[in-house]
Amino acid sequence: MTAATYQYVDLPDAQVVTTRALLTARENITDTVAARAMMCIHGNAGFGKTLAVNTCLRELEDARGEEVCRVTFRARPTARAVRYELFTALGLPGEAPRHPSEFDRLLKTALAERPRTFLVDEAQWLNGEAFEYFRYLWDEPSTQLAIVFVGGAGCHTVLRREPMLSSRVFIWQQFARLTPQEVQDVIPLFHPVWAEAAPEDIVFADQHAAHGNFRAWAQLTAHIRTALARTGRPKVDEELLRWAFSRLA
The missing domain is CATH 1.10.8 (Helicase, Ruva Protein; domain 3)
Structure with missing residues (x-):
């Protein structure tokens, strides 16, 4: 992959390099998507989590036609805010519903149409309510949803505090410094x-x-x-x- 896709700085001629963490992420993400499961990739800032995940998911998009929807949170969102982010990521037509029950039906119907993978980046900003909403959608029998949560150490901490969701996480992977x-x-x-x-x-x-x-x-x-x-x-x-x-x- 060329420098144009590198995320940290504008760095001509940079290449994505295959670290052990990236190889492990590729295997873990492939297995998670195949199982329509949820996984969590966590670690401190700058260790290459987002780059590795985007690289692996792009490979699945190119090789298998996997539909990937990317959402990123920069503040602690409510379930309402999560609904709107998903509405936008799915590219649904018209105006977003005002009532939660109607909104939920719309999202579940859309997510039942075909398999999709959600990349939820900066997941350390999610609180229990937001994580619970993702679990609610994933638990719906008709949805064909895989979810990859990517975030700092706080992401792992919050997820572990939510036993209903934590018990459903298929794979946990921690990114660390290069040796x-x-x-x-x-x-x-x-x-x-x-x-x-x-x-x-x-x-x-x-x-x-x-x-x-x-x-x-x-x-x-x-x-x-x-x-x-x-x-x-x-x-x-x-x-x-x-x-x-x-x-x-």
Whole structure:
């Protein structure tokens, strides 16, 4: 996948790299969609959750024609707000119903038409009421629904507090930092500026700035590109790294 799809910064020539977490997510998402089940992918910010999930779901869209509806929450939504987000994501015609019972019938009818997968991003913003509404729709026998919740650690915490929903989660996956070995394996593939970098410079960059966090690696890479362009140097060195670190402090 090319840089145009990379989500953190505008980073030409960046590539999506196949980490162990992404491979595991691909398998878990494929199994969840096949089972029309629910799963939760959680972990701290910058570990590549959303990118990995979107990559895997795009593969299912392209290879199998899976219909994926993406919804994202930036504040704690009520069940009413969830209804409106789903109405919009499904592209339903006309005006949204005003009465909850009518709204619920409309959504359940739409979700029974054909199989769909919902990606619910930033799920750490969901409260018990919102999670319960997703469970309510998923439990409806006529709906053909798979749901992938993606969020920070708070997502896992809130889900675990909701036993009715938690007991229905098919797969849990936690994203963590890249290990030092993974950094050495995947960062040279992530962007050309690291392809010719000395292994000790990659270790230095990870220990002092990136710390196994993909978002931090993307930010650092953007600054290194700038430094290389301005200095005309052929590759990364410690001086350029220290200059980039100063921008991240």
